[in-house]
Amino acid sequence: MKYATTIDGKEYIVEIIDERHVSVDGKVIEVDFESIEEQPVFSLIVDGKSYESYVYRTEEDLEVLVKGRLYHAQVEDERERRLRAASGGAVAQSGPFQLKAPMPGLVVAVPVSEGQEVKEGDVLLILESMKMQNELKSPRDGVVGRIHVGAGDSVEQRQKMLSVE
Amino acid sequence: MKYATTIDGKEYIVEIIDERHVSVDGKVIEVDFESIEEQPVFSLIVDGKSYESYVYRTEEDLEVLVKGRLYHAQVEDERERRLRAASGGAVAQSGPFQLKAPMPGLVVAVPVSEGQEVKEGDVLLILESMKMQNELKSPRDGVVGRIHVGAGDSVEQRQKMLSVE
């Protein structure tokens, strides 16, 4: 199976040949890969070098932590890739941005109002959690859509709070 | 539900009244009992006193470790108890004793032979494991039955090695 793996913008074609071999951009490499006890912790030995890695799955990508550095990885298998190519290449990147609560907490303030124009980096909402006030910012320019919460509201993790269109 | 719980020979009648109450020999006690994260580790708060306990299940009984001391517990519910009473009280305690390997290892020596009389405490077999030679002794007087292994054999955990009848 071949996987197109993009690490921080650069693409690598990784083919899984068998349990002990992969190829990266056509170069065959012997690998010794172990998952450590039901955890997202992996041990990889390549060419004698020992790497330990954590892998986190987020909504957008896989985050791979190796030797204290975090790599953002997108992995597509061949079939997904063909489908995407057939559909014209571009994945739908637009649509409204939904601001969800990254953790349970208390809404301290919503310094924007519905219909207001915002720029990337503008503070949309202040959420208090773990005794800290956290400023949640807009990831892009746009117009504030529906606001579902107000100052003083308690929110659950992942609860939709507002959108930017 | 009532349980007849025998701790190191002494019997306690423990009734589970509800989530927060039990009675021990008729005396009602408020309990706060928590299982710690899928582990056989339990936290019990009774009357403000905090007890942490490990519970191991062996073939014969439950072993309960509390404050550095191990208690051997047999627990029977009412139904089991009635059944046992109806069947005449005594559970079948006889039958041959099967010596099983307590861990994987190498049989170093079998200093007894089939048909030999042995006393409680006599060495039946020497098993090497973890770089140690472990003497496995007879738990009672009897006669050695079938011997399934010989010096030099590797054995798996729980493998039957010999019996005493």
Place this chain on the structure above:
Amino acid sequence: MFNKVLIANRGEIAVRILRACRELGLKTVAVYSEADRQAMHVRYATEAYLLGPAPSNESYLKGDKIIEIALQSGAGAIHPGYGFLAERADFAQAVEDAGLEFIGPKPSAIAAMGDKAIARETMMKAGVSVVPGTEGTGNLSDEELLKLAPEIGFPLLIKATAGGGGKGMREVKSLDEMPVALQSARREAKAAFGDDNVYLEKLILGARHIEVQIVADKHGNVVHLNERECSLQRRHQKLLEESPSPIMDEELRAKMGEVAVQAAKAVHYESAGTIECLVDSDKNFYFLEMNTRLQVEHPITELVTGVDIVKEQIRIARGRKLSFTQADVKINGAAIECRVNAEDPYNNFMPSTGKISHMVLPTGPGIRVDTGVYAGFEITPYYDSMISKLIVWGETRAQAILRMRRALEEYKIVGVRTNIPFHQAMMDSHRFMGGQFDTRFVEEEFSLEEIAEGKETFPEVAAIIAALVTHDQTERAAHVVRRGDRDTSNWKWLSRWERLSK
């Protein structure tokens, strides 16, 4: 004399104090909120009593209930730890009135040092320099503060009168910014301390935050245990401390130590306390505040002096004289503490909650971990994000840094994000290694990305791992569908993975 102690706190500091009590042969009483039934301090204490629901003001801040529990359980003393009720003179007074020993200073000392304005006045009277500001002028209105600000000069800081830990603090560069900053500082102060009074203080640029630890017994003996360097902060929260400070020399240490001892004597101080100062680039030092309690970062002092500060607090509370004099206090090697917070350093240090599914602690020579969490414990949003402290000792500062590097690499916490990568980058920072930093370094000059630049990277390794993980998951998922869910191990793996990946 008491032989049972109630610990009015949670988390790592509750565990730290429980341990000290154990090692002195004292019985212990824990108190806990509904969110903390499975917490280490509850499991670990001789006795444990429920306070109430998770929010602090319904549990750990309920002083009356805590005193009641102490009395009912027969505890003779209460140790407040830090935070919560630790610096509340009224609580200390209530404890005393109930006939219990408060393991800390007298209420009068807490009160004198607790109001920042009064504290600064006290210090100035004792001949100690303070940072220019509106100290000693009482509770001023916004109008008054706006009038006084230009006299102090910009940049300046708005600080909460009742404050601590950076809460209710705002930095202001010009008069224009002041009205908005005053409003938000007051709001935060109100929320955090129930008191919205603020004062102004000149911001000293290039300053280091250095504090002196003191211990004082009930017999008038006061000894200082040298300094701690605490300049590495983010949003006025300390992240990493070390002792000794790399900028310290014997002369300055003696001078600051002497002032700290004077300050403690000025308020008839008892127990352990800390005098916080700013030191400018010319090594002038200014009093900031006195913390009338045990400090988060006390372990680094313990490692270099050999004094167990918590045990010393308990001994003092039991009426014992200090067992050492100033001449006995030496500095042996160097110690560093990294505060491990449940925060994502790759996402603006956003707090992270969830269950710790797996944890490997760094161990071996020269490592100390003070923690209140374990694998299986749930990090809730109700309390502070600090989940543990990693403290190392080395023969020299360089050895301590190298040891901290290996300890951070060993420390594995899965289930919540932590700021461990931040500390790793700090240990690789040339500015940190050279000891050249001030209180603004973390926020203004430090970047995880920059430190990573020029270091060897492993994008190919990351690509291989990402592909293998994806492949394995796909295969396992297919496998499960084919075989049904009889195949326990795979099923479990997948289910756990899915939970973790959410």
Place this chain on the structure above:
Amino acid sequence: MFNKVLIANRGEIAVRILRACRELGLKTVAVYSEADRQAMHVRYATEAYLLGPAPSNESYLKGDKIIEIALQSGAGAIHPGYGFLAERADFAQAVEDAGLEFIGPKPSAIAAMGDKAIARETMMKAGVSVVPGTEGTGNLSDEELLKLAPEIGFPLLIKATAGGGGKGMREVKSLDEMPVALQSARREAKAAFGDDNVYLEKLILGARHIEVQIVADKHGNVVHLNERECSLQRRHQKLLEESPSPIMDEELRAKMGEVAVQAAKAVHYESAGTIECLVDSDKNFYFLEMNTRLQVEHPITELVTGVDIVKEQIRIARGRKLSFTQADVKINGAAIECRVNAEDPYNNFMPSTGKISHMVLPTGPGIRVDTGVYAGFEITPYYDSMISKLIVWGETRAQAILRMRRALEEYKIVGVRTNIPFHQAMMDSHRFMGGQFDTRFVEEEFSLEEIAEGKETFPEVAAIIAALVTHDQTERAAHVVRRGDRDTSNWKWLSRWERLSK
């Protein structure tokens, strides 16, 4: 000078050495058997290479292969740890011949001290007392030994010439017992060392086992780091060590230290080594053997002297002079080490194998854990049962004992049985607290049951827990049947429980 080190070992000592290398900025090479792919030393090293199948003689004892890996990976030095190849002069020689540095003494010193008979002769020539026995008389037959036995007198010990760690050792009370004892000692010696030669030694009653740590550089400087008390043994395996020894006085310490330094000089010793002695009740001491390697119990010396023995070994191998003199060596407080073995103290210390499903390490002030295992790691029957070492430091011996008590109570290992309850009982033993014990104490006078007597028991609490656990399991099982296996958490709980309970 080398900057990459191969560690020819596994388990906690491999991790210990890896850590020291890291902290000196050296790269590391791990080697491992098929059973150890997931071991900490493999995950932790810069590089890792497979040696072969699980049995030691197909993996960790393959000296040639290890040297080959060192050469191929560019490692400039090999650290052998303890056990395995650590005291094999031929291996040390082969390492040297390959142009690599052996982090340990010269082959000649290992050879001189490795054969117990030659070692005793060497020591007698240097004027050191040895225990009466058949030393220096070469390899004797059973017949010859039976003849010599009455001259030495009973009780006596049969010991393996090539031995160590109690293997091939037998105690004999009379001539009648000797033939059987000789046979089993030779069999065990053959199995353990490939050499069935044995010798006889008078058994000194009431003796303490006390050893002196020395370090020597390549420039003729030898310094001793005081003694360790190692009398608490079972089947001649040390279980618990402390430093300093409770019976030591300054005069005896100076005398034994001087002898240890002389012994090291007599064989031109380099690196770290240990002189083991018996001390009788009149404080006469007799040389037993020299261990020409790092010792399991080295950490207690590190905690009281501040010297990092492993780093010192590496520095010495790099040609550096000792950075301290005898006068610099002080004793600071007291340290105790408990060896944590996967053994069931309630079942005749039977080894226990299996997967560690859950682990909570003791942490906080004064605690050090040297370990090679983690939650999820499988304990196999192929190697030693020692899975970790718990080491504590205290201002005084009493403080260290109290601290060890709380550390043992905190240490949770689930999945395999451990001897932690044994150590807990030892910390409660009045004989131990009083420092009144000899090498036979554990086997002949100590009992878990006796220590427990008179202490508060909690049978009712145990009964409640046993009933609640049984009730929960029954309920959960019923629940699962009723609801089907959609209910993940209960299902998982049960499945895990069943696995653990097997």
